Amino acid sequence: MSATEFLEICVAISLALLVLSFALITIRIVRGPTFADRVLALDMLVSVGIGFIAVIGVKTGFYLYIDIAIALGLVGFLATVAFARYVMHCGDVLGGESAMCYGSDSEKQR
Amino acid sequence: MSGFLDVLVGVMIVIGALFAVVASVGLLRFPDLYTRMHAASKAGTLGSGLMLLALALEAPHLDIFTRAVAGVVFFLLTAPVSAHLLARAAYLTGVKPVPQTEPDDYSRAIGVTRSDPEGER
Numbered sequence: 412m413s414a415t416e417f418l419e420i421c422v423a424i425s426l427a428l429l430v431l432s433f434a435l436i437t438i439r440i441v442r443g444p445t446f447a448d449r450v451l452a453l454d455m456l457v458s459v460g461i462g463f464i465a466v467i468g469v470k471t472g473f474y475l476y477i478d479i480a481i482a483l484g485l486v487g488f489l490a491t492v493a494f495a496r497y498v499m500h501c502g503d504v505l506g507g508e509s510a511m512c513y514g515s516d517s518e519k520q521r
Numbered sequence: 522m523s524g525f526l527d528v529l530v531g532v533m534i535v536i537g538a539l540f541a542v543v544a545s546v547g548l549l550r551f552p553d554l555y556t557r558m559h560a561a562s563k564a565g566t567l568g569s570g571l572m573l574l575a576l577a578l579e580a581p582h583l584d585i586f587t588r589a590v591a592g593v594v595f596f597l598l599t600a601p602v603s604a605h606l607l608a609r610a611a612y613l614t615g616v617k618p619v620p621q622t623e624p625d626d627y628s629r630a631i632g633v634t635r636s637d638p639e640g641e642r
Contacts, residue, residue: 414524421531425538425572432538435545439557447554447611454603455548455561459541461596462569465576466534474585477576481592488599495606498614 422470429463450494457487526578533575540568553619554611562604566596 436459439452461480468476547560570593577589612627 414527418527418531421535425534428535428538428542432541432545435542435549439545439548445554445611445616447607447616448557450607451554451558451561451604452548454607455544455565458561458565458569458596458600459545461592462537462541462572465569465572466538468576469530469534469579472579474576474580474582477573477580477585477589477592480573481588481595484592484596484599488603491603492606495603495610498607499610 418469422466425466426463426470429459429466432459433463447498450491450498453494454487454491457483457490461487530575530579533578534572537568537571537575540564540571544568554616555608555618555622558604558608562600566600570596 433456436452436456440449440456443449443452461484464476464480464483468474468480541564544560544564547564548557551557551560573589573593573596577586577593580586580589613631618625
């Protein structure tokens with residue numbers, strides 16, 4: 412077995428593992444009992460997506476994918492920060508409740 | 522030399538994918554938000570960082586290599602910040618840790634008594 416064939420097999424194995432990881436994270440997003448659990452699982456989903464893009468870049472040899480990965484990481488970080496501020500201001504929105512923040516009667520913690 | 526690099530890149534992406542799977546299993550199996558945050562922010566960042574470094578080793582150009590290393594450094598810097606912000610926001614809005622987290626210093630620091638140690642969470 413040559414080294415190129417070994418790399419092909421490794422790419423296939425890691426893509427399968429990443430798909431399994433996506434599926435488990437999606438289960439946590441659906442089930443997550445609090446809103447912060449869902450935000451955390453979305454952050455993790457972005458992180459695994461960056462790894463997926465890197466593996467696709469290794470597979471295809473098209474290295475411009477790494478710019479997409481960096482941009483996705485930046486957007487994911489800003490989205491997590493924004494969701495954290497949303498949780499801070501509007502309280503923890505449980506499942507079944509309305510996801511709207513009405514602002515007037517939300518508790519002011521700080 | 523190129524064959525050795527291919528083997529090294531293959532091993533690195535498989536280890537990175539294994540870290541991602543371990544992190545997602547931890548995300549699914551740990552009992553509360555604050556322990557899930559350990560799995561997501563440590564193992565998840567390590568997995569994606571390993572896969573980005575594998576892409577950096579595979580690329581033949583120096584600019585791709587520096588870009589990938591800069592991406593890894595960026596993720597290592599931002600992952601603890603976002604985890605800390607989310608944990609602080611969740612704690613201040615009343616997401617309870619499991620009752621086994623016994624020396625809960627932060628509840629004393631902000632003057633909150635954990636009235637129901639086993640709420641819905």
